[in-house]
Structure formats: C-alpha cells, structure tokens
Amino acid sequence: MREELLQLIPDESRVITETIEKKYLSDNLGRKIGTAKALVFPVSTEEVSKIMRFAYEKNIPVTPRGAGTNLVGSTVPTGEGIVLDLSRLNHILEVDRETFTATVEPGVILEDFQKYVEAQGLFYPPDPGEKKASIGGNISTNAGGMRAVRYGVTRDYVMGLELVLADGSVITVGSKNRKDTTGLDLKDMVIGSEGTLAVITKCVLKLIPKPEKSLSLLVGYPSLKTGIESVPKLFQANVNPTAIEFIERKVVALGEEFLGLSFPIPEAVAYLLLTFDGSAEEIDNHIKTVDHVVKEAGAFDVQILDDPQLLQNVWKIRGCLVTAVEAVSEQEPLDIVVPINRIDAFVNFVNELEQQTGMRMISFGHAGDGNVHLCVVRGERDDATWEKELDENLSILYHKAYELGGLASGEHGIGLSKQKYMVRATNPINLALMKRVKEAFDEKRILNAGISYDV
Numbered sequence: 001m002r003e004e005l006l007q008l009i010p011d012e013s014r015v016i017t018e019t020i021e022k023k024y025l026s027d028n029l030g031r032k033i034g035t036a037k038a039l040v041f042p043v044s045t046e047e048v049s050k051i052m053r054f055a056y057e058k059n060i061p062v063t064p065r066g067a068g069t070n071l072v073g074s075t076v077p078t079g080e081g082i083v084l085d086l087s088r089l090n091h092i093l094e095v096d097r098e099t100f101t102a103t104v105e106p107g108v109i110l111e112d113f114q115k116y117v118e119a120q121g122l123f124y125p126p127d128p129g130e131k132k133a134s135i136g137g138n139i140s141t142n143a144g145g146m147r148a149v150r151y152g153v154t155r156d157y158v159m160g161l162e163l164v165l166a167d168g169s170v171i172t173v174g175s176k177n178r179k180d181t182t183g184l185d186l187k188d189m190v191i192g193s194e195g196t197l198a199v200i201t202k203c204v205l206k207l208i209p210k211p212e213k214s215l216s217l218l219v220g221y222p223s224l225k226t227g228i229e230s231v232p233k234l235f236q237a238n239v240n241p242t243a244i245e246f247i248e249r250k251v252v253a254l255g256e257e258f259l260g261l262s263f264p265i266p267e268a269v270a271y272l273l274l275t276f277d278g279s280a281e282e283i284d285n286h287i288k289t290v291d292h293v294v295k296e297a298g299a300f301d302v303q304i305l306d307d308p309q310l311l312q313n314v315w316k317i318r319g320c321l322v323t324a325v326e327a328v329s330e331q332e333p334l335d336i337v338v339p340i341n342r343i344d345a346f347v348n349f350v351n352e353l354e355q356q357t358g359m360r361m362i363s364f365g366h367a368g369d370g371n372v373h374l375c376v377v378r379g380e381r382d383d384a385t386w387e388k389e390l391d392e393n394l395s396i397l398y399h400k401a402y403e404l405g406g407l408a409s410g411e412h413g414i415g416l417s418k419q420k421y422m423v424r425a426t427n428p429i430n431l432a433l434m435k436r437v438k439e440a441f442d443e444k445r446i447l448n449a450g451i452s453y454d455v
C-alpha cells in the first residue's frame with residue numbers, strides 16, 4: 001500500500017507505514033488499540049479525495065482522526081486500513097464579519113480558534129472541557145461542554161461543511177444562510193456521526209458578538225442533593241446562566257491533589273459552579289437573584305470568582321477531573337444525559353449503586369443540561385473481574401438512564417465503548433434507519449468501520 005499512497009501524497013513524512021505510533025491507533029484513554037496498515041496526513045481536500053477514491057476502489061477501511069481526544073474508542077481503527085489524520089488541515093481560512101461566520105479547516109484546534117475570534121470581538125460559544133480538540137472532531141461528535149446551557153452545542157454553530165464522501169467525491173452541505181428548509185438536512189446528519197458518513201474538510205461556523213462581561217460564581221452546599229435540587233429553581237428564576245456545573249467535594253479533592261491547587265469553600269460537600277455572560281448590569285442583577293435562590297435552597301456560601309487567578313484555578317480544577325480520576329485508577333468515563341429534572345434522581349441512584357456494589361463511581365458534570373460525567377473506577381480489580389463488574393454496572397446504569405427518559409451519550413458519542421448499550425436501548429426501527437443512512441453515504445462501509453449499529 002505504501003507505494004500507492006506515495007503516488008497520491010508524494011511526501012514520505014506524511015505517509016507512515018512502517019511503525020505507526022500507538023496513539024494513532026487509539027483514543028485519548030489509550031486502552032483499546034486498533035490496527036492499521038498506514039497513517040496519512042493530508043494537507044488538502046484534494047489529497048483527502050484521492051485517498052478516499054483509492055480506499056473505495058480497493059475496499060480499504062479508513063478511520064478519520066482529529067486530535068484524538070475522544071473518550072469512547074471512536075478513533076480505534078480496524079482491519080488493514082488507513083488512519084486519515086486531519087490535523088494538518090489546520091488553517092483558519094476566513095472570518096466574515098458581515099455574515100458573522102468563520103470558515104476553517106477541520107484540524108484547527110478549538111482553543112486557537114476561540115482566541116483568534118475573541119481577539120476580533122467575536123465569540124464561538126461551544127466550549128467542551130478539552131480545548132486541544134479539533135473543530136472537525138468537535139463537529140463529528142457534536143461536542144457540548146460547559147456553555148451549552150445558554151448557547152447550545154456544536155451543532156448549533158455549524159452552518160456549512162465541505163465533505164469528502166466515501167468514494168472520493170467532494171460536496172458542500174449547508175451554507176452561510178441563516179435559514180434552510182431546502183430538502184433533507186445532510187449537514188445535520190453528518191454532525192455527530194463520528195466519522196462514519198463522510199470526511200469533513202471545511203467548516204463554516206456561526207459566530208456571535210463577544211459578551212461584554214463574563215463572571216463565575218461558586219456555590220457551596222451541605223449535600224449534592226441540595227445542590228442539584230436548586231438547579232430547576234435557578235431556571236425558574238430566569239437568571240439565564242451560561243454554565244451550571246456540579247461537582248462533589250471528594251471529586252474536587254482529586255483535582256486539587258492532581259494540580260496542587262486549592263478550591264474555595266473547602267467545607268462544602270458539593271458545589272455548583274455557575275457562569276453568567278452579558279452586560280455588567282445584567283450580571284449584577286442575576287447574581288443578586290442567584291444569591292437569594294441558592295441560599296433559600298440550602299446553600300451555605302456563595303463566592304464570586306472575580307479574582308482572575310482564583311477563577312483560573314477553579315476552572316482548571318473543573319477541567320482536569322477526568323484526567324485526575326484517571327491518574328488514581330483506570331476508569332470508564334460515561335456521559336449519560338437525563339432530562340434536567342431527573343439529574344437528582346439519577347445521581348442519587350448512582351450513589352446507592354456505589355454503596356451496593358462497592359464499585360467507586362465519581363460523578364460531576366453539566367447540571368444545567370442534565371449531562372452527568374460519571375467515572376466508574378476500576379480500583380484493584382484484576383482484568384476479568386473488572387470486565388465483568390464494569391459490564392454489569394454499565395448495564396444497570398444505562399438501563400436506569402433510559403428509564404428516566406435519558407440517553408447513553410450527551411456529547412462524547414458512541415464510539416466502540418457504548419455501542420452495545422446504545423443498540424440494546426434503541427428501537428430496532430430507528431436502528432434500521434440509521435443503517436440505511438450509513439449505507440446511503442457509504443455503501444461499502446469503509447468509513448470508521450468499527451462503529452456500527454448492529455451489534
């Protein structure tokens with residue numbers, strides 16, 4: 001395959017076939033390692049198209065890859081295929097102030113893009129925890145993150161895409177138009193499809209004006225239950241938060257130890273971390289209301305994070321939690337989502353299950369949109385026990401989530417890790433439709449072939 005690929009990309013440094021580094025055969029966790037015959041780094045749509053045409057003609061599996069920060073095995077290649085690394089397609093092509101859009105290549109890193117537009121008084125709201133992820137990866141997983149409560153998720157900011165299809169043809173879907181009822185929405189099918197339908201080679205993104213001010217608040221509670229219970233009360237008070245995160249003190253302690261930083265209100269058992277965007281006056285009014293609402297709901301302290309260093313430390317700790325738990329023990333990260341009025345029921349269920357089974361379960365996450373990040377911790381279990389007990393507990397947890405009207409994934413995607421549980425809980429008619437959509441885009445099933453809906 002090497003010689004054929006070198007004819008398509010005549011640059012030895014961008015066609016690797018000898019020893020492929022393990023990180024390119026895995027996800028961010030590095031536990032599942034796949035197989036591939038080649039790793040290629042295209043730098044243009046044309047190169048992506050040539051590779052796809054070649055793979056299509058020869059029936060070779062292709063796994064698209066952004067920054068590899070996913071947590072669900074969605075960049076674990078299968079068979080004797082090609083890993084298509086899009087990280088060198090990494091240019092910001094245009095910022096169009098008249099339509100409030102930006103056009104970028106998929107390998108642009110989220111934090112670089114955010115900084116770039118903010119320096120021009122513009123704002124790209126999607127803000128998942130991992131800022132080193134790529135825009136193409138964010139789109140392919142429909143990434144959510146902290147600011148989804150107010151602004152929505154990545155899907156809400158994707159206006160158009162250039163795609164290379166499985167057979168190498170290049171199309172555009174969506175546009176710079178603010179409205180579109182022009183046939184079936186192919187763009188929305190590709191968003192969140194985890195590299196299974198097409199390769200994204202350009203992205204037209206929606207921007208908004210940068211908010212005048214942003215302020216975070218930390219609220220300390222005597223229990224997680226009181227914290228979670230105050231979330232619907234905040235919505236009812238119409239304070240329009242940008243982010244509402246929940247974290248238990250025991251989880252914060254892991255982050256503090258991991259980073260060597262400290263969190264305010266150490267006597268709390270649980271916290272809500274809130275952010276507000278807007279004018280100074282708007283924020284002041286919201287903060288007064290929040291102070292009243294949360295104290296009435298049982299909070300014992302509210303701290304305004306107006307010291308930049310403190311603010312940075314608190315968000316750094318919140319941002320490192322998956323990694324901090326991982327540093328203590330192997331763990332399975334879940335991102336179950338439930339309706340916002342069922343978070344309390346779900347987190348209480350998790351705590352009871354932890355007591356019953358003795359398997360440590362650490363939950364934190366996006367309280368404002370019902371997205372619970374749950375780390376199921378391996379501890380000292382040997383391989384066989386871990387596999388068996390993890391599967392038993394995941395079955396129970398996913399079953400409960402669906403019973404509460406929730407879903408297997410709010411933002412991380414299905415990947416290889418959640419297929420079994422998602423398939424089990426999804427109506428067979430819906431699954432059959434998903435398979436037919438897959439076939440319509442990729443009838444030879446060469447794109448990210450490991451992810452399927454017929455487990």
Ligand SMILES: Cc1cc2nc3c(=O)[nH]c(=O)nc-3n(C[C@H](O)[C@H](O)[C@H](O)COP(=O)(O)OP(=O)(O)OC[C@H]3O[C@@H](n4cnc5c(N)ncnc54)[C@H](O)[C@@H]3O)c2cc1C
Nearest residue numbers: 066067068069070128129134136137140144194195200411
């Ligand atoms: C510490 C930490 C915190 C995180 N926090 C969050 C969070 O708050 N919210 C959240 O949503 N996620 C979070 N994630 C998960 C992860 O960062 C996201 O899923 C992210 O969107 C993946 O982007 P990536 O560039 O790393 O994509 P990758 O991991 O490389 O790929 C992810 C999927 O996208 C596909 N893909 C990538 N690029 C393309 C392309 N150009 N065309 C077609 N398919 C493509 C791949 O095939 C794969 O299926 C977190 C991860 C970590 C490690």
